[in-house]
Amino acid sequence: MHPGFHESFGPSGLAALLKDSKVVEDGPGEPLEALEQPDILVGGGEEGSLQDNFKRFRKKRQADKREAQKAVELANSARASPQYKQTVRKLFIETAKKYLGAPYAQRYHDPVSCECEGCTEREEQLFHAPPFLDCCALVRRCVADLQEHFGFKLGRGNQAYQFDTLPVRVQSVAELEPGDLIFYEGKYYSTSAKQQLHDIVHVEIFTGGESGEAVIGSRERFKWVKEYESYRIDNSARWKLIAYHFAKIDTWLEGTLQSFCSEHTWEPANMAEAHRLRDAPTKSIFTADTENEAASDDDC
Numbered sequence: 177m178h179p180g181f182h183e184s185f186g187p188s189g190l191a192a193l194l195k196d197s198k199v200v201e202d203g204p205g206e207p208l209e210a211l212e213q214p215d216i217l218v219g220g221g222e223e224g225s226l227q228d229n230f231k232r233f234r235k236k237r238q239a240d241k242r243e244a245q246k247a248v249e250l251a252n253s254a255r256a257s258p259q260y261k262q263t264v265r266k267l268f269i270e271t272a273k274k275y276l277g278a279p280y281a282q283r284y285h286d287p288v289s290c291e292c293e294g295c296t297e298r299e300e301q302l303f304h305a306p307p308f309l310d311c312c313a314l315v316r317r318c319v320a321d322l323q324e325h326f327g328f329k330l331g332r333g334n335q336a337y338q339f340d341t342l343p344v345r346v347q348s349v350a351e352l353e354p355g356d357l358i359f360y361e362g363k364y365y366s367t368s369a370k371q372q373l374h375d376i377v378h379v380e381i382f383t384g385g386e387s388g389e390a391v392i393g394s395r396e397r398f399k400w401v402k403e404y405e406s407y408r409i410d411n412s413a414r415w416k417l418i419a420y421h422f423a424k425i426d427t428w429l430e431g432t433l434q435s436f437c438s439e440h441t442w443e444p445a446n447m448a449e450a451h452r453l454r455d456a457p458t459k460s461i462f463t464a465d466t467e468n469e470a471a472s473d474d475d476c
Contacts, residue, residue, distance in 0.1 A: 326429070
């Protein structure tokens with residue numbers, strides 16, 4: 177793994193985020209630190225009978241469930257706050273930056289002595305440099321790393337799937353905020369290439385920057401995740417640009433993940449990994465299941 181890649185937030189990350197951003201205040205009950213879930217201890221003292229131990233164990237489990245539900249309710253309430261949204265947007269950008277340098281895809285590199293432009297420029301055999309993140313996989317990985325804050329993990333669908341889950345669109349880049357997404361509609365030049373749904377061929381993360389157009393994305397198949405001064409792609413070797421689509425991520429920030437497309441429900445296969453915290457509270461899992469995150473053999 178490349179140096180500087182994302183390190184996991186702890187199980188108490190949500191409580192710390194809520195407290196640090198002052199979205200909610202400690203109430204009359206237990207403080208926010210109580211949202212942490214300590215290990216379950218099964219008592220076994222000399223004076224305790226087996227039945228007493230079981231009762232204590234059951235009581236502890238019930239208390240843990242109540243605390244987990246309390247954390248979920250706090251998170252769902254907090255997501256409506258502009259402060260909370262801005263905090264998660266900042267974390268989203270910071271997480272994306274930690275993947276700068278992650279190669280686009282392993283399959284474009286020879287495992288022994290690759291001489292492609294990327295391996296030559298980096299003086300490194302990128303075949304052996306996971307994780308591999310194409311454009312949609314970068315977005316998916318960042319959301320997975322922050323699932324405690326978003327409240328879900330994205331399914332393994334590509335950029336077209338992500339496009340269908342973000343219904344709020346604006347007319348210009350000037351209306352975007354850092355963390356919003358820019359989708360690219362285009363047509364592949366190759367007649368053998370599989371056309372994407374809605375012709376959405378690419379996606380990048382808007383950061384704004386000094387130019388007001390800066391993005392983070394994975395757009396070069398022999399290279400890696402980079403920062404670009406502008407989202408504009410005048411010429412792609414693989415597809416002809418038709419239009420840019422500027423999408424707000426507020427729906428995600430509010431904890432909602434579903435398809436808003438009347439044509440594509442994305443159920444069940446590509447929505448199967450949308451594990452909502454409010455539906456099934458669990459400890460967060462911040463590492464993806466595989467180091468090769470490409471959604472399919474189709475280039476994005």
